[in-house]
Amino acid sequence: MFMASKRTTGAKRKRKTYHHGDLRQAMIEGALKLVAEHGPDGVSVREAARRAGVSPGAPFRHFADKSELMAAVASDGMQRLLASMMQATTEAGDDPADRLRAMGVAFVRFAVAHPSHFRVMHVPELSMGALRDAARSSRAQMKSLVEEGQRQGTLVDCDPEIATLASYALVYGVARMFVDGLFSAQGVRDSRAEAVTTAIVDLFGRGLRKPG
Amino acid sequence: MFMASKRTTGAKRKRKTYHHGDLRQAMIEGALKLVAEHGPDGVSVREAARRAGVSPGAPFRHFADKSELMAAVASDGMQRLLASMMQATTEAGDDPADRLRAMGVAFVRFAVAHPSHFRVMHVPELSMGALRDAARSSRAQMKSLVEEGQRQGTLVDCDPEIATLASYALVYGVARMFVDGLFSAQGVRDSRAEAVTTAIVDLFGRGLRKPG
DNA sequence: ACCTGAACACCGTTCAAGT
DNA sequence: ACCTGAACACCGTTCAAGT
Numbered sequence: 001m002f003m004a005s006k007r008t009t010g011a012k013r014k015r016k017t018y019h020h021g022d023l024r025q026a027m028i029e030g031a032l033k034l035v036a037e038h039g040p041d042g043v044s045v046r047e048a049a050r051r052a053g054v055s056p057g058a059p060f061r062h063f064a065d066k067s068e069l070m071a072a073v074a075s076d077g078m079q080r081l082l083a084s085m086m087q088a089t090t091e092a093g094d095d096p097a098d099r100l101r102a103m104g105v106a107f108v109r110f111a112v113a114h115p116s117h118f119r120v121m122h123v124p125e126l127s128m129g130a131l132r133d134a135a136r137s138s139r140a141q142m143k144s145l146v147e148e149g150q151r152q153g154t155l156v157d158c159d160p161e162i163a164t165l166a167s168y169a170l171v172y173g174v175a176r177m178f179v180d181g182l183f184s185a186q187g188v189r190d191s192r193a194e195a196v197t198t199a200i201v202d203l204f205g206r207g208l209r210k211p212g
Numbered sequence: 213m214f215m216a217s218k219r220t221t222g223a224k225r226k227r228k229t230y231h232h233g234d235l236r237q238a239m240i241e242g243a244l245k246l247v248a249e250h251g252p253d254g255v256s257v258r259e260a261a262r263r264a265g266v267s268p269g270a271p272f273r274h275f276a277d278k279s280e281l282m283a284a285v286a287s288d289g290m291q292r293l294l295a296s297m298m299q300a301t302t303e304a305g306d307d308p309a310d311r312l313r314a315m316g317v318a319f320v321r322f323a324v325a326h327p328s329h330f331r332v333m334h335v336p337e338l339s340m341g342a343l344r345d346a347a348r349s350s351r352a353q354m355k356s357l358v359e360e361g362q363r364q365g366t367l368v369d370c371d372p373e374i375a376t377l378a379s380y381a382l383v384y385g386v387a388r389m390f391v392d393g394l395f396s397a398q399g400v401r402d403s404r405a406e407a408v409t410t411a412i413v414d415l416f417g418r419g420l421r422k423p424g
Numbered sequence: 425a426c427c428t429g430a431a432c433a434c435c436g437t438t439c440a441a442g443t
Numbered sequence: 444a445c446c447t448g449a450a451c452a453c454c455g456t457t458c459a460a461g462t
Contacts, residue, residue: 041253173385
């Protein structure tokens with residue numbers, strides 16, 4: 001493992017200052033790059049430190065341990081995800097069904113654009129309080145959109161709990177299939193992500209929408 | 213990491229024979245147990261060897277390297293998954309829509325019952341030829357069920373490619389949510405898996421079924 | 425306040441030697 | 444044919460010492 005880093009690739013770039021400046025951020029970015037290269041368990045604190053040009057012990061001034069570094073990556077990703085879902089729903093207008101759809105599409109778009117972030121965010125061993133709270137709050141938002149749609153009569157009159165979970169699951173499944181390489185294994189390239197996502201969401205959207 | 217194994221837990225169980233007997237299988241089971249305890253990157257060949265009561269080098273007579281051990285776990289899981297989906301579709305009768313539904317429910321049931329298998333099977337860094345082929349073949353089976361349903365007029369007349377991907381994504385999403393702890397984070401326990409799954413599948417099934 | 429560098433106990437992997 | 448045990452180069456983490 002890590003045979004690739006035989007002092008050729010990320011050789012210690014010298015810095016002129018004794019202090020790094022923003023080692024915390026550099027470690028987060030380094031970890032993300034290593035996830036992209038080798039997956040979550042290919043992340044090495046030492047290797048990220050090497051690429052940042054610091055000694056092996058330096059990162060531990062910023063993170064208590066490796067899992068805290070990963071948690072920082074996850075939390076960074078969650079902030080970006082929430083921001084882009086927020087923007088998408090705002091731009092989507094007033095209809096709750098439209099807003100729900102926009103949220104879902106934004107979710108998948110994020111996963112395709114930031115698969116390493118996405119993967120780290122969803123490693124169960126790492127997801128602690130803050131992350132779970134954020135996820136719960138966006139599910140709460142989904143649920144209120146579902147209920148509003150039902151009140152307005154645009155969404156079918158089923159258990160809103162189930163409708164919310166179902167919507168989440170569909171969108172999570174599409175995102176995960178891109179991230180886990182199941183789409184590309186079947187010839188669906190990332191460039192078709194947007195089109196495939198909207199087609200899928202609209203197809204099953206028929207199941208959610210009130211007939212007539 | 214692995215502070216828990218301070219010679220207390222899995223202390224070397226002596227065997228009476230010099231040869232283990234079935235080290236290969238023991239390593240697969242040990243790896244699965246470690247995935248359950250610490251996630252996929254908590255798997256250690258040495259620790260699994262220790263628990264099997266063999267020396268650190270022994271496993272390498274059976275697996276070229278760690279990733280080949282993980283691949284064996286994945287392939288073991290895939291066989292079980294295919295078997296139980298096969299059985300479920302057979303028991304489901306003749307209607308393609310019913311068979312499709314049964315396949316999906318069996319998929320989720322497998323994920324909930326064997327989350328460690330499921331996780332290893334879907335680590336993109338590990339999924340090689342045989343696994344991907346198996347996945348592709350079961351998607352092909354799904355697609356032919358969709359097309360048959362459309363011919364018989366029970367399924368809505370949309371792009372069968374999309375309908376297949378959509379069905380896969382929904383079911384993959386539900387499975388993943390259980391495995392990744394997203395359901396339990398929202399108070400949905402594994403014991404409700406069966407009921408929640410069928411409710412979700414039936415809700416979106418409305419989107420797939422032909423109106424009238 | 426932040427970083428270095430040596431130290432420690434791990435891990436993956438190899439290989440001569442044992443059974 | 445399969446396993447042992449020592450070896451090697453890694454990794455996470457700690458900590459005195461440096462800037």
